[in-house]
Amino acid sequence: MVAALYRLHPQQTSLRDALRAAELAGLDGQVVLDPFAGTGTLVYAAARAGARFVVGSDIEDWSEYLRPQLSEVQNFALYWRVDAMHAVKRFEHDVLFTDPPNPARVDGSAPISLVRDFGISGSQLKSMFSFNERNLMGREWVTVTYVVRLIRYELEQGRRVVVHAFRDSGRDFDWKKILRRHFHVRTIYDDYVEVV
Ligand SMILES: C[S@@+](CC[C@H](N)C(=O)[O-])C[C@H]1O[C@@H](n2cnc3c(N)ncnc32)[C@H](O)[C@@H]1O
Structure with a gap:
């Protein structure tokens, strides 16, 4: 059996956790934007948590790598090759609900399943893609500075901000710790936080 292409995205996140976080984040009736949408x-x-409409965008075109579950919902639109800072200014929204790039790595969070399902390693995966020069995956402090600036802009616009503030234990990187240096942070579920 051919495994679904969406699993090749180098920094994909858990659907189960995202569903739980979305439920607890109070997105019901809101217009939601994820400017780092990936798959x-x-x-x-x-959309499943009752958002009125969801806009997803990304600097790359991941249209061939989308999660198959998206076919179950209708109230969303996706835009490709849009820089996140541009997206927050261009698309009307009430809530930013997003999973920012991992500054520390681009070679996949599930190499064992990649080897099992596709027969490729994390580093081979990395060489399969040629990313846009503005792609922030693995750009260290450039990524951090950009994401902090983006969140600050959103708060200034009076929008709610819910972030997947994940920890990359392999590289000793922790979004939650970084966000706490700049903002007040309230845990919603696991690594998902509301920034205020
Ligand atoms: C952590 S991944 C998001 C993964 C997504 N939650 C999923 O499960 O597929 C971060 C995404 O940010 C995108 N990205 C990186 N730099 C960007 C930028 N400057 N503007 C918009 N998107 C960007 C990457 O292409 C990647 O898809």
Whole structure:
């Protein structure tokens, strides 16, 4: 059996956790934006959690790698090759619900399943893609500075901000710790936080 292409996205996140976080985040009736949409995990989760409409965008074109579950929902739109800072200014929304790029790595969080299902390693996976020069995956402090600036902009616009503030234990990187240096942070579920 050929495994679904969406699993090749180098920094994909858990659908189960995203669904739970979306449920607890109070997205019901809201217009939600995920400007780092990737395979659409959070877009789907927000739509399932009762969002009125969900916009997802990404600097790359991941249209061939979308999660198959997206076919179960209708109230969303996806835009490709849009920089996140541009997206927050261009698309009307009430809530930012997003999973920012991992500054520390681009070679996949589930190499064992990649080897099992596709016969490829994390580093081979990395070489399969040629990313846009503005792609922030694995760009260290550039990524952090950009995401902090984006969140600050959103708060200034009076929008709610819910972030998947994940920890990359392999590289000793922790979004929650970083966000706490700049903002007040309230845990919603596991690594998902509301930034205020
Ligand atoms: C952690 S991944 C999101 C994964 C997604 N939640 C999923 O489950 O598929 C971060 C995403 O940010 C995108 N990205 C990186 N730099 C960007 C930028 N400057 N503007 C918009 N998107 C960007 C990457 O292409 C990647 O898809």
